[in-house]
Amino acid sequence: MSSEDVFESALVEPDKNLFIQMLTRDVELIPAILDLWDNSVDGALRFVTLDGDDRFIDKSLDGFHIDITVNPDSFSIVDNCGGIPLMTARDYAFRLGRNKDAPTVDGAVGSFGVGMKRTLFKMGDNFRVESESIEGAFALEVDVPKWAALDEDVWVFPFESADAAAIVTDPKQASTSIKVWNPQPTVAAQFAEDGFIARLKHELEIRRPEAFDLGIVTRLNGTKLTPRRAQLKSSSDFRPLVRRFRTPEDVRVEIHAGLVGGAKESQITPDDEGDADKFMGHDDAGWYVLANGRVLLAADKTRLTGWGDDTARYHPQFRNFRGYVDIRSNDARNLPWNTSKTGVDESSRVWKLIYGAMRTALAEVQALASRLKEDRRAFLETEVKSSLIQAYEKARERPIEEISPKQESTLNYPKQEVQTRKLKTIRFSVDTERFDTVAEALGLDNPQQLGRALFDYYWRLEIDD
Secondary structure (H helix, E strand, C coil): CCCCCCCCCCCCCCCHHHHHHHHHHCCCHHHHHHHHHHHHHHHHHCCCCECCCCCECCCCCCCCEEEEEEECCEEEEEECCCCCCHHHHHHHHCCCCCCCCCCCCCCCCCCCCCHHHHHHHHHEEEEEEEEEECCEEEEEEEEHHHHHHCCCCCCCCCCCEEECCCECCCHHHCEEEEEEEEECHHHHHHHCCHHHHHHHHHHHHHHCHHHHHCCCEEEECCEECCCCCCEEEEECCEECEEEEEECCCCCEEEEEEEECCCCCHHHCCCCCCCCHHHCCCCCCCEEEEEECCEEEEEEECCHHHCCCCCCCCCCHHHCCEEEEEEEECCCHHHCCECCCCCCECCCCHHHHHHHHHHHHHHHHHHHHHHHHHHHHHHHHHHCCCCHHHHHHHHCEEEEHHHCCCCCCECCECCCCCCCCCCCCCCCCCCCHHHHHHHHHHHCCCCHHHHHHHHHHHHHHHHHCC
16 A cells, blocks of 8 residues: 555445346336326326416316337337426436426426336336427437446436427427337236236226326226226215315325215124135225325225224224325425335324324224114114114215315214114024025025024014913
8 A cells, every 4th residue: 555545535436237226126017107107197287277276177188198008028108298308308307316406397296306217227128218398309218238337427328319499389299208128027027917907007097096187098008097086975964074284394185084885784784703804895995195196005904094003903894994195295305205106104294294183083983983883783683774874875975076175074973872782693604505495495595684584483483472
């Protein structure tokens, strides 16, 4: 070691291959595709029409469309959502991280500056991006292994073409095309699965319903997608809970919580015992949390959304519970989501405030569901429907946008109790053939009704004089 060596600093220099591997390691393929879809939607939001309260006007983005094509050999997403301005492409869009001077769109989802790059790196070894906008056009193509092998002081993707004078006057005539080929083997295998396409379709239809309301059309492999609507049972005497508030960060929060479903007499049963994990057909129960229209959590029934934290853990008797949390901010950086926008950041102060409100709402709806269960149990003995059961049956499911649109409301339902006697539940199993024979003789096919009929039969013959 020379005495003339000077130690002024330690070298901190990123390695491309390590960066690519770490960037893509923890993101799943479907959320990665959703990042690209979000970018297209955010592009269209630049042209949305607002009402007097600065709310988006439905169908004001009619004519905008996004087409996603997935097959084992390639992936593409093509839109006419305004294009990527040439200056934005040069200075911001392909940077690995969001520059503080990057332009923003009110109500947009993108916030961290990694989504598109992470997705392209994850999918395959080759990608091409072309765009025409109202502020110039460009095209670039990247061979990822070759780019990663380059020793560059400054990381860049060279433009294949760039023309600041190529201006499109109509935003709907502008376009962006992203294509990936030579997908990674694990990616190609997933693209070949019908189940993967079905899951992607489901995620697209629930993740950002507002995009559909605004008129943006999304197609997956040529099939037009339709949104899944948030609904709750509501009437004048059976009202769900609605709460609205703002956080100190000016994040707007709206919570709806209540019940769905029906209670036909043949379905009225208190027998909701057993292992909730084995209760099939009600996977939609739980909390749905949206941030700027993007669903972060869907049908969540864990401690993350309050279940089992001074409230009851999820159980089949709560299978008709639905809770919806709509979180909005003009600055997406204030939203309590993780970098892949597939979940919440539990350490966020905003999320802690929201979590407290959710837990309180959940406890109230759980109390209603438990009361409804007891009234159903009483019905089996008295054959008299309580006012609560009647109100529940008469209330119809309505989109949450139509429920208390201007004001908050507390959970409201008939409170008077039904006079009941103490009840015992009888439970036993019999051979299927013997059950079918007796059921046919009595003209019944419901095990619970058959058991009750047999008990009443013995009571009349042997006990009741």
